[in-house]
Each structure stands twice: as C-alpha cells, then as structure tokens.
Amino acid sequence: MSLFRSRIIPLSLVTLSLIGCGAIETSVPSSGMTNAQLEQGSGLSDYNYALAQAQAQSTPELAAPFYWAAAKALVVDEQYLQARTLLETHVLPVRSPSQFDGYLLMSDIALAQDTPMLALQMLSQAAELPYADRPGNNIKVLQQRAKVMASLDNWPNAVKDFMQLSLMLPADQQEQNRSDLWLAIQNLTDNEVSDLEGNQLPLLDGWLDASKILRQQSLTVEQQVAEFQSWQQLHSSHPAAVNPPLDFQIMASLEQNMPTSIAVMLPMSKELKVASESILNGILQQYYANRDVQPNLYIIDTDQYTQFSQAYLTALESGAETIIGPLRKQNVAQLADLVQDVPTIALNQLENNRIIPNLYHFSLNVSDDIRELMAFAKKQGAENSAILSMESTWALRQSDQFKEIAQQTNLPVLTSISYDNTPNGRAQAVKKLLQVDESEARIRSIQQWTQQDVESTPRARRDLDYVYYIGKLDDAKQIRPLLNFYFAEDIPMLASQTIHDKTPSSNSKSEDIERIIFTELPAVLESAEQHSNTPFVLQRLTALGNDSYLLAKRLALFANVKSAKVSARTGIITLDDDGIFNRRPNIVTYKQGELIDAKDSYFAQKEKE
Numbered sequence: 001m002s003l004f005r006s007r008i009i010p011l012s013l014v015t016l017s018l019i020g021c022g023a024i025e026t027s028v029p030s031s032g033m034t035n036a037q038l039e040q041g042s043g044l045s046d047y048n049y050a051l052a053q054a055q056a057q058s059t060p061e062l063a064a065p066f067y068w069a070a071a072k073a074l075v076v077d078e079q080y081l082q083a084r085t086l087l088e089t090h091v092l093p094v095r096s097p098s099q100f101d102g103y104l105l106m107s108d109i110a111l112a113q114d115t116p117m118l119a120l121q122m123l124s125q126a127a128e129l130p131y132a133d134r135p136g137n138n139i140k141v142l143q144q145r146a147k148v149m150a151s152l153d154n155w156p157n158a159v160k161d162f163m164q165l166s167l168m169l170p171a172d173q174q175e176q177n178r179s180d181l182w183l184a185i186q187n188l189t190d191n192e193v194s195d196l197e198g199n200q201l202p203l204l205d206g207w208l209d210a211s212k213i214l215r216q217q218s219l220t221v222e223q224q225v226a227e228f229q230s231w232q233q234l235h236s237s238h239p240a241a242v243n244p245p246l247d248f249q250i251m252a253s254l255e256q257n258m259p260t261s262i263a264v265m266l267p268m269s270k271e272l273k274v275a276s277e278s279i280l281n282g283i284l285q286q287y288y289a290n291r292d293v294q295p296n297l298y299i300i301d302t303d304q305y306t307q308f309s310q311a312y313l314t315a316l317e318s319g320a321e322t323i324i325g326p327l328r329k330q331n332v333a334q335l336a337d338l339v340q341d342v343p344t345i346a347l348n349q350l351e352n353n354r355i356i357p358n359l360y361h362f363s364l365n366v367s368d369d370i371r372e373l374m375a376f377a378k379k380q381g382a383e384n385s386a387i388l389s390m391e392s393t394w395a396l397r398q399s400d401q402f403k404e405i406a407q408q409t410n411l412p413v414l415t416s417i418s419y420d421n422t423p424n425g426r427a428q429a430v431k432k433l434l435q436v437d438e439s440e441a442r443i444r445s446i447q448q449w450t451q452q453d454v455e456s457t458p459r460a461r462r463d464l465d466y467v468y469y470i471g472k473l474d475d476a477k478q479i480r481p482l483l484n485f486y487f488a489e490d491i492p493m494l495a496s497q498t499i500h501d502k503t504p505s506s507n508s509k510s511e512d513i514e515r516i517i518f519t520e521l522p523a524v525l526e527s528a529e530q531h532s533n534t535p536f537v538l539q540r541l542t543a544l545g546n547d548s549y550l551l552a553k554r555l556a557l558f559a560n561v562k563s564a565k566v567s568a569r570t571g572i573i574t575l576d577d578d579g580i581f582n583r584r585p586n587i588v589t590y591k592q593g594e595l596i597d598a599k600d601s602y603f604a605q606k607e608k609e
Helices: 035-041 045-054 058-076 080-091 098-112 116-127 138-151 155-166 171-184 190-196 205-213 219-232 246-251 273-287 306-318 366-379 394-408 423-433 436-450 473-485 524-528 538-552 553-562 597-609
Strands: 260-268 296-301 322-324 344-346 358-363 385-390 413-419 466-470 491-497 518-522 566-568 571-575 581-584 586-591 594-595
Touching: 035 219, 045 058, 058 080, 058 098, 080 098, 098 138, 116 138, 138 155, 138 171, 155 171, 155 190, 155 205, 171 205, 171 246, 171 436, 190 205, 190 491, 205 219, 219 246, 246 553, 260 306, 273 296, 273 538, 296 306, 322 538, 344 538, 366 394, 366 466, 366 491, 366 518, 366 581, 366 586, 385 394, 385 423, 394 413, 394 466, 413 423, 423 436, 423 473, 473 491, 518 524, 524 538, 524 586, 538 553, 538 566, 586 597, 594 597
Parallel strands: 260 296, 260 322, 322 344, 344 358, 385 413, 385 466, 466 491, 491 518
Antiparallel strands: 518 586, 566 571, 571 581, 586 594
16 A cells, blocks of 8 residues: 555654664674775675575575675665565575665665655665664665765765765765755755754755745846855855855856857747736846846747748747747747757647757646656655546647656556546546445446345545546546545645646645645745735746746756756756756645645645544
8 A cells, every 4th residue: 555545654763873884703814894995905896606606605604705795796786676685585584784784675676666755765764773773884875875875865864864874974985975065955946945944953944045046036147156256255264164165166167158149939929928028027027127237139920930940030030049939839949940050948848749959849738847747746646647637629739748658667557537527527537536436336236146235334445545636626636525525535646847837726625635645846835825816827927037037047057067956946957868848836725725745734734533
C-alpha cells in the first residue's frame, strides 16, 4: 500500500547520531581493514575475486565483508538486482560491522532504482544497528541522507544536511560539498528560503542572502554582481564570499553579453489577441522594473504578415539581438528553418522539437506540471495511477500527455476513463474507475446463483494510489464526493493547473475540494493573497511574459552555467540539453478556503490523522 493511502513515513526517521564501523575481522592478513580498504587494497573491486574470497570463509561473519565487496563491484557495473540479492542473503542478516555498510549500499541501490523512500528506510535501519555508536561514520550517514533528501526534492532538509557537512568535512571535500549546497539552495522555493532564515545552523543565513540576490528579478546582471560584491565585503570570511558560487563568477563577465535590443513577436490582432496582450503586459512589467538599463524593444504583430517568415525577417532587420516569440504552434514549427545567429525564445513548443542552436522553448506546457506531480506522488510512495478525464478535446489531449510521460518514466497507469459530464455519466465513470461496477456484478451473480439476498457492500479497488483528474474545479467538486461515497476517500485527486480556473465559491463544501492536489504558478499564488480579480489564465500568461523577458536577459548565464536556476513568476526555471526551459511549479491544495502548500501542510496533516 502506498504512503498516499497509509501513514506517511516522516523524513526525520533517520537519526543523525554518530555511526561507525570498526575493524573487520577476517581471515586475510589485513584483519583491521574496513570494507572500503579491503575493496581497494585486496583486489576485491573485482566481483569474481571478491565472491571467491567470500565463499572460502569459514563463517558468515567472516564472509560478510567479501560479499559486500562483491555487491559493491556489481553496483559499479549497474547490476543492481544481483547486488541486492547478495546483500539481502549474505550481509544484512549477519550481525557484523559489514551490516552498516551493507545498508548504506542498499540505500545507494534504491536511489539508482529510483525508489528514494526505500533508500530512506535502508538508511534508517543502518542507524539502528548496534554498530551505529562507533565513531567515524556520521559523515557517511549525512552524505547519504543529503542525497536521499535531494532525490525526494526535500530541498530544505538537503540544505540542512549539506550545511552540517560543511562543518565536518576535511578541506579536500569542501569544494564539492559547497557546490552541492548551492545547488540545493537554488532549488528552494521563495517560501522555503523564508522558512529556513534564522535557522540555528551557522553560516546558513549568509548562503540564503546570496541566493536572494539572484532572486531579485528587477535587477540587471550588473546590479546583482554589484550587490554580491557589497555582500562579500560585509561578510568577507563567509565561505560564499571566499569561494563565490559559480553563478556569480560567470555573471561578473556577462554584462557585455546582455542584449541591447529585443524583438517581441506576438499575434496581437486576431483570436489570440487577449492572450498576447497578457504576455506583453508581463514583458513590459519586467522591462520597466529597471529603467536604468533598458534595451531597445520592438513589438511585432505576427497577425499582420501573410507569411510568418516575413515577420521573423522584420525582427532580424530591427537589429534585435534576442527574439521572444512566436506564440502560435504553426509559427513555432517554422523556426527550425529560420533561426541562425540570433537567440530566439519561442513561447510554445511542439510534441517533437528539433534541437537547433540558438533556438529555445519556454511555455506553460502542462507536461512540466505532470512531471512535477508524478515525482511528488512517487516520492510519497505512490505509483499506481488512473486517469479520469472530461471528454473535451483539450482534456483528452492532456490525458494522452499523462500516459506518454508515465510510460517514459515506467509508472503504471491502471486505467484511463473519459466521461460525459452528467450526474449519471460521472457516477458510472467513478464506479468503473474504482471497479465498483465489477464488485456489484459479482454480488448480483451470487444472488442469482443462490437465489437469496446477499448482504454485501461493493468495495473500491485497493491497488490504486491516486487519480489524475482532468477537468475544471466545479467538475472536480462533483467527483470528489463520489470517490468518498464509494469508499475511496483516502485516494487523492491530482491535477494540473488547468483545474484551477477560478476561486472556489463561498458555499463550496470543504470536503469537496480539500482532497484535490494541483500545480500552480507562484505568480497566481501571490495574487491570490492580494485577492486579485484577474482571471487565473491571464495571470499565468502575464507571468509567462515576465519570465520570458527575464530569460532573454540571462541566456548567457544559462549557456555558461549548466546548473543555473532562476526562481521566477512561473516557478523554478532550468534549461535542459534540448533547449527547453522547464518549470517547477508549486504543488498546492485548498484548506479552509485558502491555498496552502501541499508538500508542507497536506501530508503533514495526513501524518496526524
């Protein structure tokens, strides 16, 4: 049963007490060697040799470190299943110092197999061993725990672990740890940064202050560098001042690469006029946020051209050094044959994008939301999903996207159902989804066979971890009570931002919306706090425009720093190897009529229930 449907394992399960493993007594001459020393010094990095040595030992206790070395060699060769079998058979059940290293290696195997919750459990069991009080292994535990926290996207805990390590590691390991720490800090949302401020860990606030400089979107690169240099002078002994993060090192030389002119290509006259105006509003908000450094800005209405290639040529002739747009997919499809030397950020993407130098894609594609939700669910222990979709064309297309991404990530989709949005259509769809209809059919069959009334209640399936729902909020409010009625109240509904088309009405029942988890942009969450009346869809498009202009100014940073991240209005933005800017949106739910962070609040509440 997944952790979505049972007690959530607290991430604080793993204790951080000092854990050690002493000398390993073996029949070989190096009886005082640790597992790692045996592996490196006795040829045990070779699987066959290590296995032969293990089989030659007289007791399981003496054989355990050799079996561990054999398993380690298998892990190096990515033979995870065989390595796991060796550990489970010959190392973990044997009370010896090798148990500790065995559980750590099992944790590594679990991470390699993309099962981070299992990795966390293995780390927890290592901490409970009688060998855990031996000195010397606290660093190994912290390093492994930090890796697990990062794989779970639990960046606040990962930051804390890397900070602890910075106080413990020898000098020759500090540089890599600083790099890992900075990457974890850059993955924090703005709310998570605020929550970590004032933490008791020494020096953490300094790291967070450096990160906040990069999060000030209204500043130019030059101004951000200047602010960081001022911070350096005030905190000259801080590790981030002595060894500045790579972002600031690169940015110090990038100001000359900032575009002095930008062309914006949008369809401003026809059916996409309102959408384009919202995007342009976002661009102008970012443009006027800093009046000291403003490139020339050219607005090109692609609706005024019979051929898109003519509009693109106009952008080039304007002298633009960077182009934002177009928006229409059919125009985006032509960019592969048009883009040459001028970087172009398309505001849409195709199902199969060609990788072209200087061509980038940045959009509100729902695939980013789906991947974030899948990762979130999986890291809570949930894998088996089902899709429940309205029959609208856009909803069926999103259903196909979910199935495609699930297939790519080897996550099971047990069933996919679309329904007619009527009371009977909704009820029949939910019964079929939960296999209640099959349960009812079995009851009827028994009654016919026995010729007697049978007292029985149809039950929902138990192999389903969550439902991915595709519809609008008012539609979802009709589905949630049906799931509860058919004894599936513990199955969450997950959805993309498309479900959040409006604020719930004041007469909405809390039980109808509080088991629905969905993605949303930081910009929309901020405006919700300010009670903005602008439709959510237009707020998202404004955020898209805002961030597209921000990316246009920082393309050189992303090109030079592979790990570069920007915490922006659409989420935490990264650039992949295909030239696509990916977004990490927030994951939220409603609680007592207010939007709250599902990661922090929803599952914390589940733990108390």
